[in-house]
Amino acid sequence: MAGYLVSDTRKVTTHRFLEMKQKGEKISMLTSYDFTTAGIVDKAGVDAILVGDSASNVMAGNVTTLPITVEQMIYHASSVVRAVQRALVVCDMPFGSYQIDRHEGLKNAVHIMKRSGCDALKLEGGIEIIETVKGILDAGIPVMGHLGLTPQSINKFGTYAVRAQEDEEAEKLLADAALLDETGCFAIVLEKVPAALAKKVSETVKCPTIGIGAGNGTDGQVLVVDDMLGKTQGFSPKFLRRYADLNAVMTDAIGQYVTDVKNIDFPNESESY
Known part of the structure; x- marks a missing residue:
């Protein structure tokens, strides 16, 4: 069964992401962490499912995303993959699995791909991790970038406030986005950055951008499924629209x-x- 506005039931690929941007078709993305939810999300017509390290918060009750492990991400991702027929499934590489060095990052990336069966991986950061991104891409693994508010660096930031409001940080974000794009990332998530900056990035890079708290000038949107369905309580950022209670x-x-x-x-x- 196709989704509400989806007549094309072909499996969504990284190439289809680029086609959507080129055609001006917005990309819809939601998180999922389990078989049952992922099946519903996929059936409703979402283009991509992110098995986010937000599972650390939503599923395990941790305050941050930092505690979740590679094996736990594999468990969630493999559960999602078994339910999905159409959506592109992207799995977050958790904190500590790729920041150490290129070799460690590539080893963990291959391990996650082989064990989970997901379609792509997402990493947070720009120039700081670019050698690792290159290594993963060289191994034939699609990479989605993530800039702006990067929750794995929350202890460095000390706050979940909007990022890149000052010129220096905005310029770095633009440079990082260009670098990730040139290196070969198939998409970039922009989290909690000014809408004008996110729009500028989206118009500058060739790959699609996926926004969360970044205005509607990006090439797509992503939300945490438990937040937009109103399952979670006490979390009400400006960018969150609750579609159910x-x-x-x-x-x-x-x-x-x-x-x-x-x-x-x-x-x-x-x-x-």
Whole structure:
């Protein structure tokens, strides 16, 4: 079954990403971390699914993305891959898996690809990690870049505030984006940067840009699925649009179940053997 606005049921590839940008078609992307959710997201017509290291927060309850491991990312990514037929599946390389050196990064990248079956990997950073990005690309593994607010560097930043508002940081972001593009990244995520800057990057680089808190001038958008469905509470950044309130729906349903069990209303005769 195709999605709401999707008639093309072919598997989305990195080449299709570039085609979408060239045609002016916006790219839709959401996170997923498990088989059931990923199947629903894929069926609804999303172009790409990010198995984000945000699983550290959403699935495990950690304060930051830093604690999640390579093996945990492989577990989540392989669960997602088994459910997906159309969407491009991108897996985050977690903190510590690629920052040490090129050899370590390439070793972990190959390990994640072989074990998870995902289509591509995402790395945070620009010139600081460019040699590792080159090594991974040379191995035939597609790489999605990530600039702006990079959550794996939260202890360095000390805040989740908007990035690149000052000229110096904005110029570095532009330079990093150009470098990632020239090196061969098939897309770049721009997180929490001024909309005008994100639009400028998008018009400058050949590869598609995917924004989160970066305005609508990017080539696509990404959100954390649990946030946009209203499952999470207490997280309401300016860029987040909630498309449902599943927290309330689930709480009401579970509360009704508890009531029915206590009142000996469940199971009834028709639900018994």
